[in-house]
Amino acid sequence: MYAVVGCSDCGALKLVEGRPETTECPRCGTRRKFEKLKKFVETDDEDHAREVRASMLANRQGEGESFAQLDSFSEMEARVEEAVVDDEAFLEASGIDADEVAAAGERAENRTAGSGRSRKDTVLDALRALDRPTEDEVIAYADERGVPADYVRDALGKLVRRGEVTESRGEYRLL
Secondary structure, three states, X not given: OEEEEEOOOOOOEEEEEOOOOEEEOOOOOOEEEHHHOEEEEEEOOHHHHHHHHHHHHHXXXXXXXXXXXXXXXHHHHHHHXXXXXXXXXXXXXXXXXXXXHHHHHHHHHXXXXXXXXXXXXXXXXXXXXXXXXXXXXXXXXXXXXXXXXHHHHHHHHHHHHHOOEEEEXXXXXEO
């Protein structure tokens, strides 16, 4: 059930679903028992309740005639869904191959889903698994798991600057 109710303090109108024990006014914050609120309409159809509230708000602003000329919420919602550009059309219009985007997304999902590890975790795993590895050894380890070499170099530099990893004579050690 849906009800259009009004606040006795500020006059705000709102839509309430079900029969809550209390409800709070979104405008002034006053909390009242649901049973004591003025109910302008009670219906099982959410769209009908939305229409009534919108009509009441339009009438308050002197726009009742303009509102009457509009289509119902469900009709407007259907038109909006028809007018929206889907992702594939948007990408194609932007000069991007939608099939390549989908393939890249699938590769990324499979890589993440298969390993469950982030790229940073992969670099840290290499430092744990290898004994005093060089940058090239960490890159090789990460490359086998789909992590690009540029990322590995950047990650190693950041880890050293943060003091999480030490580098001595080209060998890395996790602290």
